[in-house]
Amino acid sequence: MFQKILIANRGEIALRVLRACKELGIQTVVVHSTADSDAMHVRLADESVCIGPPPSRDSYLNIHQIVAACEITGADAVHPGYGFLSENAKFADILAAHNITFIGPSGDHIRIMGDKIEAKRTAKRLGIPVVPGSDGAVSDEKEAKRIAAEIGYPVIIKASAGGGGRGMKVALTEADLEIALQTARTEAGAAFGDDAVYIEKYLQKPRHIEVQVFGDGFGRGVHFGERDCSLQRRHQKVWEEANSPALNAEERSRIGGICAKAIADLGYSGAGTIEFLYENGEFYFIEMNTRLQVEHPVTEAITGIDLVHEQIRVASGGGLSVRQEDIKFNGHAIECRINAEDPRTFTPSPGTITHFHTPGGLGIRVDSGVYSGYKIPPYYDSLIGKLIVHGRNRVECMMRLRRALDEFVVDGIKTTLPLFRDLVGNADIANGDYDIHWLEKYLAKEE
Structure with a gap:
């Protein structure tokens, strides 16, 4: 069992993980931004380390600072909670390189499931039922129209690297498809730095x-x-x-x-x-x-x-x-x-x-x-x-x-x-x- 776990998150989930660690007799370290100095999990942890100013990119998403906090405190594992770095394969890999356990799956599994297209392919291979649609990213409007005609309208365009509803557009008819495709790509590129999109059957009342x-x-x-x-x-x-x-x-x-x-x-x-x-x-x-x-x-x-x-x-x-x-x-x-x-x-x-x-x-x-x-x-x-x-x-x-x-x-x-x-x-x-x-x-x- 671990001796000391660093909790790389904030708010209720940081407190939730902290409580579990205490029940297991494991020492806790929390990291926090300057905005969270008075947070409950900071007050209750065995140790705390300030890792930066309020913006997430400078604190809770700052991998270098979090790894440094692990080394300073002697934490042998990191619990990422949800959000922030919890599904960041690079973070998992860097921790492994520093002999620190990431409390989660391997970086490879995070990558597979983090790519919506690859995740769908993997699910299909593993026998999980999938929504009818493209096998991968659609290359152009012509291919999108062909796939949509095969699976039937309405269809939904989704960002391959997406989440939270961004890069996601519904086309009720073929006339809607061109603008839906363009809009989804634009949103995906702006939000995720990757404008790849795929197409699926849109279910009416799921x-x-x-x-x-x-x-x-x-x-x-x-x-x-x-x-x-x-x-x-x-x-x-x-x-x-x-x-x-x-x-x-x-x-x-x-x-x-x-x-x-x-x-x-x-x-x-x-x-x-x-x-x-x-x-x-x-x-x-x-x-x-x-x-x-x-x-x-x-x-x-x-x-x-x-x-x-x-x-x-x-x-x-x-x-x-x-x-x-x-x-x-x-x-x-x-x-x-x-x-x-x-x-x-x-x-x-x-x-x-x-x-x-x-x-x-x-x-x-x-x-x-x-x-x-x-x-x-x-x-x-x-x-x-x-x-x-x-x-x-x-x-x-x-x-x-x-x-x-x-x-x-x-x-x-x-x-x-x-x-x-x-x-x-x-x-x-x-x-x-x-x-x-x-x-x-x-x-x-x-x-």
Whole structure:
């Protein structure tokens, strides 16, 4: 087991990893920018190192400074959390070159899954169902029209190196295709420095289903069930559930088994999430995230297994602590992402939190690194906390969530709490009857 882990992140995920390390008796080091000197994870860590000014490129994305912090403190491993350098293959390679363990998959696996086209090819080879579309990047409009005609409209153009909805355009007809192709390429080049795009069938009313997987790096893989992340705004997840209200036990077992086998065959090490669009009983691979997800707590709630403990154990060479038959699903869990944003316009709302009170009681978990008097800096992602609620079934979970939202108090800034109070009382949400377009349509009606 590791002696000292450096946590290369900030906010609630840094605190989440820190807590797991303390439970395992591992010393902790956190890095931080000057803007985060008063952050909770900095206060609670055994050691802290300031690595630069507020801009991420000068601090949390500064690989040289993070490696130097490891060497200064004697950290023998780095947990990257999510975001920032968590899916940076170069970072993983540099750590390995300095004999520091990256708590995550190999640089090669990060590269494969970080390239959307190569990821799709790999998924197809591993027996994972994929969305019909091009086998690789489309070279020109003529090829795009041919592929679109074969798979049928509507189609979606996606950036090969993309994410977060950038470089992604829908063409409903052939007349739309030329401008969609040009716009997607322009956005992809500007955002990622790579204007390669590919084309896929555009599903009309799919759900976003993702499967939590783990590999031990020695040819064994397991799945921890699925999460439903269909409530999204601008391709960003807002509300996540486990298990999905759209799947039955047979479907859950089938797709989970496919994913676990694929991870084993790939020789993958650590946590990963295989994401699908799901429509009319069929799953279609869209991407794999080679890291811990923001929404991992809902999986922990229904399995009772600490996924960060598993990450650390696997990275240290100890293998997985569970076999597939040991993993049981108990009840239902929902996570709401609480952001420092206007609940209607979603404009960021940095500032000082004057009062912060979290809900409590059976089945309630709040992951947050903020506190009363904390000043939210304007430089980073607006996520300030996650409310995770667990119940014996979805009905009990929804009732408990409604109560927890009523208890949650954040004063001094605007947050998305009012949005969740609206959603929890909506009939479609109560019935689990929604898709990836539902939330944006709902918000459009409210304007």
